[in-house]
Amino acid sequence: MITTDKDLTLKPLMGKSGQAFMGEYPNGERVFVKLNTTPILAALAKEQITPQLLWAKRTAGGDMMSAQEWLNGRLLNKADMNSKQIAQILLQLHRSKALVNQLLQLNYSIENPFELLQDWDRNAPMQLRQNTYLQSIVTELKKNLPDFNPELATIVHGDVRHSNWVITTSGLVYLVDWDSVRLTDRMYDVAHILSHYIPYSRWAEWLSYYGYKNNDLVKKKIYWYGQLSYLSQILKFYEGYDMEHVNREIYELRQFRNLF
Template identity: 35%
Template sequence: MEQVLGSDWLITPAGGSSGEAYLAENNNQQKLFLKRNSSPFLAILSAEGIVPKLVWTKRLADGDVITAQKWLEGRVLTKSEMKQDDVVQLISKIHHSSEILHLFMRMGKKPLEPWHLLVNLHEKARKLRVSNIDFVKQSTDFLSNNIDFVENYKKVVCHADLNHSNWMLGEDNHLYLIDWDNAVLADPAMDLSMLLYQYISRSEWEEWLKRYGVQLDDHLLARCQWYKTAQSLSFYLWHLERGDEHECAKWKEQLTSNQQLFIKY
């Protein structure tokens, strides 16, 4: 990273799961957020005000691409703030943006079909030798038996990791959604399920979804349950592979609590 900016800049790791994010500072109090090989459609997300402003992009001799964004002074949203109207409006804007969708498709991204997601989960569980653990098998059986509920739905660009820590409120009170590395073309229920199950009380779902722009019905409830189960299992396996016992326990609880079920296991 030093060769990109020069000796006038101090570059330090900025955290994150990839280990490829950095904070760059110089003597003029300028700050940049640098990332290696971030999402190629960062430019349109920046233009739409969804992520902090993109300052420049540079390709290195080894083929890697470095992006520099304005360093965001602000804070992450709390869990209780996730039900606020600006969160609903931003995720609705993303899901309904034809510009973001068309650019994503022009990048050659293929839609993530439910069966593909299920196959990946089966393969990862077998690789980690947990396929026959009761709650893992129960989850994959549920996904297999109910895949008809989620087939043939219109795809949108989904962020796919809507944890509250990825929602940043700037000092100017502008809300941003960061970390687009896992974005996919998928059923919007993939994103909606994790927001609803983690942050919105069941009694508020109908009103929340009305503000988002859809009507709550049994089909949407079933799709949200399916994707909630699939993503919870995906996150469990991801953290299991990395030996993070605390996060594994969190996602195991999501899979075994059986709260707010609309299709019975």
């Protein structure tokens, strides 16, 4: 296995904002190359949450380039998200104190629910901030902030949509694309999975497998963080000029709110 960028040819990967590449060596060996990804990639790979890190170096232009093993497999689809492996991987991630400490050492701050909303407001373009329906939800969420104990904050991936999960031909599942990693309530990830992929009738089963109690307090958190997950996806798709998915997320947000 090659552990250098010597003679490496890069081919941009679609849909990755110019930051991700397929790297190929003269002998045909391939690697996945990413610019400026999270500095905790090595630790995530050590926990087998993400593919093995082969090497990392700073380019002449100042970017940090990292190379991971190239996986033979495919991205998960929506139906795959029912897999118990998803809950297992998230639970392993959320329980890792070492990853939390590493992010704190890198000056990541613990974000409470209000700060998460502030971050959305700060990054949302005028067109989204002026959308009456979306703003009514943001206002409602600010008025109904869930309880938050910073001492219980965990590392969260921050964007656990199905296209950020990979399954190999041997059946191993990995979580990839760590550009949205943050420190906050684990419900940030959990509610995204439940709101977008798990039928309401199976929430209790999923929560039990993950290790959560299925009570009113948990449901209130799912309601709050689930709506935030839709707002976050709407913003990501809008930034990618994908209005079809923006409108789909808004429609599904309305459906989600009708569950409560």
